Amino acid sequence: MAKIDFGGVVEEVITSEEFSLQKARDVLADETVTVLGYGVQGPGQALNMRDNGIQVIVGQRDNSPSYDRAVADGFVPGQTLLPIEEAARRGTVIQYLLSDAGQVALWPKVKECLDPGDALYFSHGFGIVYREQTGIIPPDNVDVILAAPKGSGRTVRTNFLDGSGINSSFAVHQDYTGRARERTLALGIAIGSGYLFPTTFENEVHSDLTGERGVLMGCLAGVMEAQYNLLRKHGHSPSEAFNETVEELTQSLIRLVAENGMDWMFGNCSTTAQRGALDWAPRFRDAVVPVFDELYRKVTSGEETQRVLDANSAPDYRTKLNAELETIHNSEMWRAGAAVRSLRPENRNK
Numbered sequence: 001m002a003k004i005d006f007g008g009v010v011e012e013v014i015t016s017e018e019f020s021l022q023k024a025r026d027v028l029a030d031e032t033v034t035v036l037g038y039g040v041q042g043p044g045q046a047l048n049m050r051d052n053g054i055q056v057i058v059g060q061r062d063n064s065p066s067y068d069r070a071v072a073d074g075f076v077p078g079q080t081l082l083p084i085e086e087a088a089r090r091g092t093v094i095q096y097l098l099s100d101a102g103q104v105a106l107w108p109k110v111k112e113c114l115d116p117g118d119a120l121y122f123s124h125g126f127g128i129v130y131r132e133q134t135g136i137i138p139p140d141n142v143d144v145i146l147a148a149p150k151g152s153g154r155t156v157r158t159n160f161l162d163g164s165g166i167n168s169s170f171a172v173h174q175d176y177t178g179r180a181r182e183r184t185l186a187l188g189i190a191i192g193s194g195y196l197f198p199t200t201f202e203n204e205v206h207s208d209l210t211g212e213r214g215v216l217m218g219c220l221a222g223v224m225e226a227q228y229n230l231l232r233k234h235g236h237s238p239s240e241a242f243n244e245t246v247e248e249l250t251q252s253l254i255r256l257v258a259e260n261g262m263d264w265m266f267g268n269c270s271t272t273a274q275r276g277a278l279d280w281a282p283r284f285r286d287a288v289v290p291v292f293d294e295l296y297r298k299v300t301s302g303e304e305t306q307r308v309l310d311a312n313s314a315p316d317y318r319t320k321l322n323a324e325l326e327t328i329h330n331s332e333m334w335r336a337g338a339a340v341r342s343l344r345p346e347n348r349n350k
């Protein structure tokens with residue numbers, strides 16, 4: 001473990017220097033790792049582990065585009081690509097990477113496939129932390145562990161392929177074998193994590209649900225729309241409103257923030273932008289505090305997860321979701337966005 005000073009608070013992280021890929025291979029040498037679900041995380045983690053020399057099989061229902069993708073990725077039906085229950089029975093590590101609602105639906109069957117000493121692995125604390133809603137209560141004689149990449153499954157794969165990695169948090173909820181921690185770290189390294197930082201199932205799910213509802217997506221989408229609508233209300237053209245709200249952010253500023261931080265950004269813009277941004281940042285921060293307070297309360301109370309389970313297990317879930325997404329897609333703002341993107345030089349020359 002390396003001790004790293006995060007802004008004055010010292011935390012422990014594990015990199016592939018402390019826990020090498022070779023060590024991960026040794027720890028997992030006698031294990032069969034079953035990846036249940038070949039949606040977004042499933043492919044990223046399964047392919048990285050396979051490329052890292054771990055024995056991986058996939059459990060995925062057939063008659064599904066996800067099944068076809070697993071075949072295209074080289075998993076062989078009947079050998080390394082199996083029906084969900086069969087794959088769960090064969091694995092000694094069961095990576096439960098169905099959608100969170102799918103995990104609830106399949107749990108009664110998957111539970112029956114666990115052998116004593118198996119490791120049940122999650123990439124999200126949802127199923128375990130909200131067990132009163134999900135019914136996911138593992139037997140006492142298995143390890144229950146977590147490695148949660150902090151990014152999309154697609155990035156898990158693309159970062160691996162370009163030689164970098166993705167940060168993941170890790171946690172042990174139940175240690176039956178006495179090997180739960182080393183299994184978790186080995187899996188975390190094998191799926192392609194650049195470094196791993198410790199968490200608990202509770203902290204992982206509370207921060208993750210807050211983040212995606214907040215700054216990562218919900219809040220971001222909301223403030224972008226508010227600014228776009230404001231500019232349109234005052235007579236600005238769609239192209240101007242979109243450029244000042246989204247295009248400049250994604251094409252320029254956020255890349256600089258990614259490289260250097262917001263502290264640097266404040267010092268490296270025009271003095272006009274700097275004065276205004278420094279004055280307005282606290283105003284926006286204070287305005288959203290009550291919304292964030294409500295968000296965190298609803299996450300920890302289970303209201304958010306109950307809403308997810310109710311909405312995503314409804315029979316007409318897909319139809320309703322598609323209608324909602326279609327409305328956003330057809331809005332002026334995002335149609336303007338498509339036009340703006342098409343004008344980028346790299347897109348114009350295609």
Ligand SMILES: NC(=O)c1ccc[n+]([C@@H]2O[C@H](COP(=O)([O-])OP(=O)(O)OC[C@H]3O[C@@H](n4cnc5c(N)ncnc54)[C@H](OP(=O)(O)O)[C@@H]3O)[C@@H](O)[C@H]2O)c1
Nearest residue numbers: 037038039040041064066097098099102105123124152153
């Ligand atoms: N998305 C991410 O990048 C990300 C990031 C970090 C953590 N996670 C966590 O990783 C886990 C997997 O998430 P994901 O986004 O990869 O899920 P996803 O893309 O929604 O994957 C869904 C998978 O579950 C299967 N599935 C869903 N309902 C099913 C059912 N009733 N019966 C059988 N199979 C069913 C799907 O099969 P079909 O395709 O046949 O429907 C597909 O293989 C979740 O715990 C999630 O919170 C995800």
